[in-house]
Amino acid sequence: MRCGTSTRRPQKGTRVNNMDAIDIVKSNYIKELLSKGIREDMRKVSDFRKIKITPNVIQNAEGSAQVDLGATRVLAGVKIDLGEPMEDTPKEGTVAMSAELLPLASADYEAGPPSPEAIELARVVDRGIRAGACIDTADLFLEEGKVWNVYVDIYVLNYYGNLFDASELAAMAALMNTKVPAYADGKAVRTDRSKPLKLNNIVTSATFAKVDGHMLLDPDGNEEAACSTRLTVATDGKKLRALQKGLGGSFNVKEVEEMVDMAMSKHEELKKHLESAR
Amino acid sequence: MGSKANRPELIVDGKRLDGRALDELRPLKIEASVLKNADGSAYLEWGNNKVLAAVYGPVETQPKHMADPSKAIIKCRYAMAPFSSLEEHGRTGPNRRATEISKVTKEAFENVVLLNEFPGSMINIFIEILQSDGGTRVAGITAAAVALASAGIHMKDLIYAVAIGKVGDALILDQNMIEDNYSDADMPIAIAPRNNDVLFLQMDGDFSKEELKRSIDMAIESGKVISKVQKDALRHVYQKAAERYESE
Numbered sequence: 001m002r003c004g005t006s007t008r009r010p011q012k013g014t015r016v017n018n019m020d021a022i023d024i025v026k027s028n029y030i031k032e033l034l035s036k037g038i039r040e041d042m043r044k045v046s047d048f049r050k051i052k053i054t055p056n057v058i059q060n061a062e063g064s065a066q067v068d069l070g071a072t073r074v075l076a077g078v079k080i081d082l083g084e085p086m087e088d089t090p091k092e093g094t095v096a097m098s099a100e101l102l103p104l105a106s107a108d109y110e111a112g113p114p115s116p117e118a119i120e121l122a123r124v125v126d127r128g129i130r131a132g133a134c135i136d137t138a139d140l141f142l143e144e145g146k147v148w149n150v151y152v153d154i155y156v157l158n159y160y161g162n163l164f165d166a167s168e169l170a171a172m173a174a175l176m177n178t179k180v181p182a183y184a185d186g187k188a189v190r191t192d193r194s195k196p197l198k199l200n201n202i203v204t205s206a207t208f209a210k211v212d213g214h215m216l217l218d219p220d221g222n223e224e225a226a227c228s229t230r231l232t233v234a235t236d237g238k239k240l241r242a243l244q245k246g247l248g249g250s251f252n253v254k255e256v257e258e259m260v261d262m263a264m265s266k267h268e269e270l271k272k273h274l275e276s277a278r
Numbered sequence: 279m280g281s282k283a284n285r286p287e288l289i290v291d292g293k294r295l296d297g298r299a300l301d302e303l304r305p306l307k308i309e310a311s312v313l314k315n316a317d318g319s320a321y322l323e324w325g326n327n328k329v330l331a332a333v334y335g336p337v338e339t340q341p342k343h344m345a346d347p348s349k350a351i352i353k354c355r356y357a358m359a360p361f362s363s364l365e366e367h368g369r370t371g372p373n374r375r376a377t378e379i380s381k382v383t384k385e386a387f388e389n390v391v392l393l394n395e396f397p398g399s400m401i402n403i404f405i406e407i408l409q410s411d412g413g414t415r416v417a418g419i420t421a422a423a424v425a426l427a428s429a430g431i432h433m434k435d436l437i438y439a440v441a442i443g444k445v446g447d448a449l450i451l452d453q454n455m456i457e458d459n460y461s462d463a464d465m466p467i468a469i470a471p472r473n474n475d476v477l478f479l480q481m482d483g484d485f486s487k488e489e490l491k492r493s494i495d496m497a498i499e500s501g502k503v504i505s506k507v508q509k510d511a512l513r514h515v516y517q518k519a520a521e522r523y524e525s526e
Contacts (some may be wrong), residue, residue: 077361104332
């Protein structure tokens with residue numbers, strides 16, 4: 001089992017021990033630094049990289065936002081279409097989330113159908129937002145058999161670690177800036193988009209990589225190449241809303257508890273970023 | 279495609295719906311080297327179109343059986359984001375239209391990239407349409423040319439592309455989505471400005487021989503502006519680098 005690069009590298013070709021030389025060099029470099037108590041960009045273990053949220057970058061979409069988390073860049077776009085409800089929730093709109101690891105984002109990404117890594121990314125982001133009941137789906141009900149279908153597409157434009165938190169922020173920021181089309185004569189009127197999408201909660205996530213027993217918040221690309229395992233904690237500040245442990249290694253219970261505490265304590269800081277981009 | 283019956287007045291007193299003259303380009307803005315991982319990249323805004331193009335390569339050809347021992351091969355992906363249009367949510371992944379555009383885009387660049395410099399290798403061109411408003415394929419080619427240049431890949435020329443349309447008897451330059459939907463003809467074209475060679479040409483609708491000739495002349499005239507924006511984008515990258523160097 002190769003280490004680290006869960007969101008990074010689709011399987012391709014043959015490799016020595018499934019890990020190429022450059023990853024071993026990066027990994028050794030990160031571990032050597034950590035043994036002296038430093039990260040490659042001099043951050044503390046509990047620091048996020050610089051966060052920049054740019055809302056409304058795609059005016060054709062009903063909502064959008066670009067997030068720069070260090071050198072990682074993610075664009076989320078929201079489209080809202082007229083559609084049918086799910087059978088078991090006839091009075092509620094629907095939400096569908098997907099993610100694409102675009103081949104222009106990394107030399108390791110390839111064109112083609114979504115990789116398991118892209119699907120995991122979309123599902124983890126979706127779980128946090130869905131479990132946090134962020135989107136008021138009852139408010140998306142129009143009339144018998146007609147509701148709004150909300151589509152959130154996460155477009156990874158540049159990979160350098162921690163796609164989970166960048167994507168959670170991008171999706172949330174896009175939703176917070178989404179306007180629902182008017183509904184007239186049984187049709188969506190996209191030229192009249194004034195009603196903000198009704199949200200009831202704000203969820204953020206914090207992802208940790210474990211490298212030689214160090215828990216690193218917001219791992220960058222090299223740190224993901226070096227890590228043995230990973231945990232994503234999504235929270236609204238009061239409750240945990242989603243967890244996802246990834247990759248081959250393991251955590252002990254105390255480590256999990258520490259990361260959960262850290263994630264909850266980081267929520268306010270992330271929420272401030274989201275609110276200032278509203 | 280809108281029908282002619284419900285076509286809005288696209289030209290009133292010699293002006294178009296967005297106020298442009300018949301031979302006027304929409305505002306064009308290009309920024310080169312915008313993505314950290316790619317070997318070369320460009321972000322382009324052309325009217326309401328927003329396009330990101332990136333180049334990786336030359337790299338070892340994958341899969342290996344596609345390698346050509348005499349020259350490099352080019353691979354190209356053109357794709358539209360599902361949130362790019364003002365209409366419904368699009369399907370993800372390339373459809374038949376995108377596959378065709380990818381093919382003809384690749385072929386346009388095969389004529390200008392010095393492929394024999396890198397035998398056995400592959401050059402990947404990725405074009406992502408983030409927002410669409412008519413003329414995305416020509417916007418993609420114009421952006422990809424800058425991305426290739428910013429990747430330092432040797433080319434015979436820095437090519438550009440533009441579309442010409444026809445409304446009634448009038449030829450219009452660089453049509454937007456509404457004009458595109460209701461026009462009588464649409465002709466995207468890519469040109470190498472050094473010798474005005476045509477590297478990519480498509481047309482549908484109805485065009486006389488004379489209109490074709492006038493359209494190509496219009497494209498070449500507009501190319502002076504497009505080429506300048508492309509070159510300025512590249513120049514800007516090196517100017518910034520030089521300023522950084524001098525300040526250190």
